[in-house]
Amino acid sequence: MAAEDLPSEFDVVILGTGLAESVVAAACSRVGQRVLHLDRRSHYAAAWASFTFNGLLSWIQQHHEESLPEAAPDWSSLLQEGEELIYLSGSDSGFIANLQVFCYTSEEDEEEEAAPPADTTEEEKSDNKTDEEEVEKQEEKLEEEEQEEKLEEEEKQEKLEEEQKEEPDEVRRRTSNPVALKLIESLNASHLVQSQTDHTQGAEPEEDQPHPSVTPSQPEPRKKISYAQLVKEGRRFNIDLVSKLLYSRGSLVDLLIQSNVSRYAEFKNVTRILTYRHGNVEQVPCSRADVFASRQLSVVEKRKLMRFLTSCMEDTEEHQAYKERPYLEFLRDQNLGENLQHFLLHSIAMATEDTPTEAGLASTRHFLRCLGRYGNTPFLFPLYGLGEIPQCFCRMCAVFGGIYCLRHSVSCLLLDSHTNRCKAVIDSRGQRISCSHFVVEDGFVGADRKKVATPTRLLSRAVLITDSSVLLSDSDQQVSIVTVPPIEAGSPAVKMVELCPSTMTCIPGTYLVHLTCQASGSAHQDLSPVVTKMFNTPDSPEQGERPSVLWCLYFNMADGSGVEVEGHDLPSNVYVCSGPDGDLGHERTIKQAEFIFHKILPDEEFCPPAPNPEDIIYDGESSTATGEEEKQEQEEEQEEKQDEGKQEEKQEEEEQQEEEQDVETHEEEQKEEKQEASE
């Protein structure tokens, strides 16, 4: 795994691995563009990332670090005549603010050299630009340190392994937790022992991570999962920074299917739509079957609801009459009753009281169209979390020859003074890489180059690890969306998604709960009132039969909905991708990616289906190998020639077969299939 220089010529260079960038990368690579896809971070998916529990703790830590600002390196020496430099912003961490962590579960781990049991609530100053830059620098420094540590680790490794051979019994004795014990046993068996056993020995740098906040144990029988266990089984969590769902007939699902990127991911149906009302969580009947099975609705209500849902699919004069007026008003005039009105407004249209009728009806129709495609609700959730989706598109890009390099950035653009186009980029190591188009995540564009921005809007997010579901049912493997209308006048409407362990995002015995709303204050100010009402925390006015929060994180993130692709003070062949917005679906992002793709390649098809695995034939004639491989293979070839001719004969036969089974014909077949299917 020796460090290698990047190739220096590409058609499209893309910085940032968020969803929009990744879709553009896949689309360009798919139609034959040479794509270089970079991210300064060590993980994929940028603001769309999902983290293991420990990964999330490190991420939190990074955003808490402070460090001294550092000047960007001066690359002006690399300039040729008629060229100008545009520096990119070195910081990408500006999209996060107001991080706060609370741990409400007990430490409860004997071998742990107890972290100070103080209720340490960590706070961070919001929108302080220098802070952000500092954090950024610190991250770089951290990465360097990490690498050094890794080297040291390797040296230590052999030594450690020997030690571990002698020590398993001791480790076993010190570990009371059966799960951890099992883990350690299996680790010892495989001699791959690193972090976990080191953890018990208290010697691993990874474990110096923050114990962001640990309160003294709260004696309550229900709380069985300790903080130590969350850390120990941390790798089984996949905690998304963004909380969204896929509409089963939304543009992301369509794109996944159309491009065959869907092969790389698995999904689960969201099984329930819930709403919070009068202090209770209730299930919202939305499919025909639900409506009829519902015990909350009277026969009259059922009939009314069915009639309403049927009628709203078609545009009527009555709808037109209410066009500009609030949807709530329209609903009121339907005499549906308070129950139905609540369900229709908050859970089905997911509208607020001011949403105009036109928009309310449009989202109601979208909701209804999405019912029944895969399940009884309109929504899907990807196994292992949303962070999988950008990675899937990245893989598609790589499969068609795109080159990937994490921990690698672009520090500036080279501008041709005559054409005002970006002709090359200079990477973080000072390498000049030529390109015809440059796509960049919004966070890397300096504020001075951005189109005069209205004050950046923020989203408020909370992530909870809880010990049971907000609404108990026959199955403990429910995936639920909960709409929480403003709990008092002036507070925001909150969207909540509760994930069960079978989504592979949390460990058995826990649920992962995401809350999202438009920010009016800090995330904690916006969301903690909802959390304390719906869950048991030490701040809850009374402890009821509700799930308890074991651990939670609040933060604000930038709302990407205000960022435009064009119109910035940037060359015409530079396109800006916005980060995630506050909507439940992905429509804006997919539309944006398609828009950018057509800007780059106006005449090409956007994400045509990739061939089926069964149809791929390795075709030696047309493919090219690069660098080392090529040399190696040439050597092999020479040796091969000396070998017996038997293989050559075989090869010829196969080449003939290949001609018959050309990949392109399969693509055509697929297109036909697709048409049939859509008919």
Added chain:
Amino acid sequence: MAIRELKVCLLGDTGVGKSSIVCRFVQDHFDHNISPTIGASFLTKTVPCGNELHKFLIWDTAGQERFHSLAPMYYRGSAAAVIVYDITKLDSFQTLKKWVKELKEHGPEDIVVAIAGNKNDLGDIREVPMKEAKEFAESIAAIFIETSARNAVNVEELFQKISKQIPPLENAEVDSNESFKLTRQPAPSTRRCC
């Protein structure tokens, strides 16, 4: 006979012959100039094992290992991983430990691991002694085999060994909300076209 789909992910340094091994296994073909995995999401081959059929879905790194940028999704749901090194390149064996570590970090807990020393047709320029590699494999309870994708040596055997180590299917818990792949076929109730 029941068909079981098993995802197998390939790991190892660039140029050790990962793609050649798959190509030999799936198409019984060796190509000197293959550009790894252009256009291939994964390759498939079905082999019988006991009273089951194992359909291997073999994922190649698609070059994402070149700059150490494999995505965690690459490992998801893998039943087995094949870590390949080149017996004529000591470096490629030394990085094996890194791949094992990476696999342990990102891979499923119960994954079957196989270590394949490829290019064993080039024994005269061997740099990695078989004994050393075998001992390492044993120490991590991995399958070990030396292969030659070029001469079709031990490639079938590699996958047979993997097949044997795959634990028999447990009685699948009937979960009303099982995960699924999105397909062109929208609803199960409508007519089948594929």
